[in-house]
Structure formats: structure tokens, C-alpha cells
Amino acid sequence: MSKTVQISSPAQFSGLLKSSKIVVTDFYADWCGPCKQIAPIYEQLSAQLSRPNHITFVKVNVETQKEVAAKYAVTAMPTFMIFKQGQVVEKVQGADPRKLQSVVKKLAAEADGGSSSSGFGGSSSSSDWRKSDLPKGYSDITDQVDLKGLELLNSDSEFGGVRVLVESSKPSGLQKDSKAKDWVESDTDEQLMMFMPFQSSLKVHTLQLTSLPPKASDDEEVPMRPKTIHIYTNRPQILGFEEAEDVPATQIITISENDWDATGTATIPLRFVKFQNVTTLVFFVVDGDGEGERVRLDRIRIVGETGEKRELGKLEKIGDEPGE
Missing domain, CATH: 2.60.120.470 (PITH domain)
Incomplete structure (x- = not known):
């Protein structure tokens, strides 16, 4: 089951910005082709990095949530914004999977005190369910x-x-x-x-x-x-x-x-x-x-x-x- 939260109201979004340390936000539209292309990458990041009240992935439909989109001056889709302690710290415009992954993983590592515990593109960590360590240097x-x-x-x-x-x-x-x-x-x-x-x-x-x-x-x-x-x-x-x-x-x-x-x-x-x-x-x-x-x-x-x-x-x- 997807861990991504679909935003249904401005109040819900504001509440998540207060309750979660990091909020990764995908501003999209149903008619947007590039939005659909990058959606599987976003879902994969969400499945791997989401943690309650720590890192939350959300999607905001700019057509149905115009107030939220207007508040953050979203004019192009897709636009990804990463909020830390309720403030925008990173912004990625366009369907660039490599840049999106890099920005999100960097913030996730910072949220963990400098070491990634996601198992996503990083070294093995104590939270990784696998017991085997990665080969040294890889x-x-x-x-x-x-x-x-x-x-x-x-x-x-x-x-x-x-x-x-x-x-x-x-x-x-x-x-x-x-x-x-x-x-x-x-x-x-x-x-x-x-x-x-x-x-x-x-x-x-x-x-x-x-x-x-x-x-x-x-x-x-x-x-x-x-x-x-x-x-x-x-x-x-x-x-x-x-x-x-x-x-x-x-x-x-x-x-x-x-x-x-x-x-x-x-x-x-x-x-x-x-x-x-x-x-x-x-x-x-x-x-x-x-x-x-x-x-x-x-x-x-x-x-x-x-x-x-x-x-x-x-x-x-x-x-x-x-x-x-």
C-alpha cells in the first residue's frame, strides 16, 4: 500500500507541515504528461523513505487544491517542494528523476543526523532489514x-x-x-x-x-x-x-x-x-x-x-x- 498522502484540504497540508519534520510535496495535474512519467519514481521514494511524523510524502493536485498551489506560487508541473520544519528548503521543477532522488535522499540523511537509514542508494545501516553488509567501497x-x-x-x-x-x-x-x-x-x-x-x-x-x-x-x-x-x-x-x-x-x-x-x-x-x-x-x-x-x-x-x-x-x- 502506498504511503503517499493525497492532500484534500489546505488545513490537512498545514497540519502535516507542523507534525512532520520533513514533508516532500509533489504538485501535479492529471493532464500533465511529465507528472505521470515521474510518478513511479516518487512512489518508490515514498515507499522507501516515509516514516511517521519524520518524513512524509504528499501529492497536491493543483486543480483541486488551488489555494495550496497559489500559496506556494506553483505555476509549472510537476513541481516538487521539500519542507523542513514547515519551511521550503528545496525546490525541483520538472520531471528530473536523478535530481529529485538526490535532493530527497540528502534531506533524509540530514533528518537521520547525517547517515541515511533508508537503504536507498546508500551504505548499509542498522535499520536495514537485511543482515548482510555491503561490500566495502560499493x-x-x-x-x-x-x-x-x-x-x-x-x-x-x-x-x-x-x-x-x-x-x-x-x-x-x-x-x-x-x-x-x-x-x-x-x-x-x-x-x-x-x-x-x-x-x-x-x-x-x-x-x-x-x-x-x-x-x-x-x-x-x-x-x-x-x-x-x-x-x-x-x-x-x-x-x-x-x-x-x-x-x-x-x-x-x-x-x-x-x-x-x-x-x-x-x-x-x-x-x-x-x-x-x-x-x-x-x-x-x-x-x-x-x-x-x-x-x-x-x-x-x-x-x-x-x-x-x-x-x-x-x-x-x-x-x-x-x-x-
Whole structure:
């Protein structure tokens, strides 16, 4: 469920400015194309950084909340304003995901006394539900995933969509009494295929995969954890299952039972030299660890370094020289 607050009155907005240390505000309009384009990025930030009375994400429809928009002289959409102790401290105009993420994460770190506890693009912290520390010298770069380009084949629609895999929020499988189905399960068999494009070229050092199948019961089949995964770099689009059999993988990883820690997370170092200047990854879950027919995946974390930003929507194959 989204943690973003939809503002329905000036009084509600004023109350939040008083009760929350930081208020991140998205001034938008339903007819605004760029507003719709950046909305998934804003929702991801909200899901990862929101904390009651500390950091609150809100949306203000300038058509229905004209008084609020006029008070802060909002004339262009989208406009993002960050309030600290009720005062505007940052303003971002236009759908610039990189700038928005940078400004919001900086304020979130300041709110925590100088160290980010979000798990979003920073070092591991005590509030991070994962137990495994990040490799020294590298950071969580999952925020570089281009959410609009994510694709997933052979997933059961009863469970969460592909975007839940790159959320940093604590999986429901680690929360008592949570009924949210915030994970992915394969559908007709144990195989999954996922296409993951990035906003910039990356150096990918390590993957952290989380899988939290429930304990076996008599009346239902329990999904398996992934066992064999083929990883492909810089493919322009998702592979078909038959096509993947003819394409050499950049790396094949095999996860054993002992690789999963107490949080259901396996930390997998990659052959770093093969994962330089990465603009897309394709994950092919070939089989699961067991005799079942379905595979479950809860979260994926990308660890490495960010590089040059690419223009969204244009995937270029690394290594090709531009034409004269």
C-alpha cells in the first residue's frame, strides 16, 4: 500500500507541515504528461523513505487544491517542494528523476543526523532489514533501475508486480501477521524471466536476492527458492525462454541452501570485470531448489557503482561505435 498522502484540504497540508519534520510535496495535474512519467519514481521514494511524523510524502493536485498551489506560487508541473520544519528548503521543477532522488535522499540523511537509514542508494545501516553488509567501497544502486522499463515473464498475477522486487521496504515474509502479497511467483512452471534497464551505466559488483517461501503445510504447495540463474548484460529487450537457450549468459550462478541467511537473502558476488558499463540486465531463473513447480522471489538489490547517465528510453548496445 502506498504511503503517499493525497492532500484534500489546505488545513490537512498545514497540519502535516507542523507534525512532520520533513514533508516532500509533489504538485501535479492529471493532464500533465511529465507528472505521470515521474510518478513511479516518487512512489518508490515514498515507499522507501516515509516514516511517521519524520518524513512524509504528499501529492497536491493543483486543480483541486488551488489555494495550496497559489500559496506556494506553483505555476509549472510537476513541481516538487521539500519542507523542513514547515519551511521550503528545496525546490525541483520538472520531471528530473536523478535530481529529485538526490535532493530527497540528502534531506533524509540530514533528518537521520547525517547517515541515511533508508537503504536507498546508500551504505548499509542498522535499520536495514537485511543482515548482510555491503561490500566495502560499493553502495546500493538499486535506485538506478528504470521502473517503467521493468518486464517479467511467467509471473502469477495473484502476487505483486515486478516493481516490488526492487523496493527496499521490509518484505511481508519477515513481518508478523502481514497479509500483503509483495513478492513474485512463477506461474505455469518454475522459470522466470526479468528485464531490468537502468537510468545510467553501472558497474555491478554484487547481487542480493531475497526469497521467503512459507513453511510447508498439508493443504498447499510451497514455492521454491531460485537455484540456477542465468544473467545477461546489455540486451536491448527481454529474452524469450526458448531464445535464452541459444544466447550465452554473461554469468551463471547456482545458489545453495547454505547461501540463504536469516532474512532469506543470498549475497552473490559477480565476475566484476564482466559487469562494467551495464545498461540492462536480464535474469533467467532456470530452476528452483526442490521438487516443486513454482519459484518465489521477494527482493533484488543491486550493489556496485554508478556511471554515466543515459537518456531514458534509448538503450544502446555497449561496444558499438556510432556511425559517422
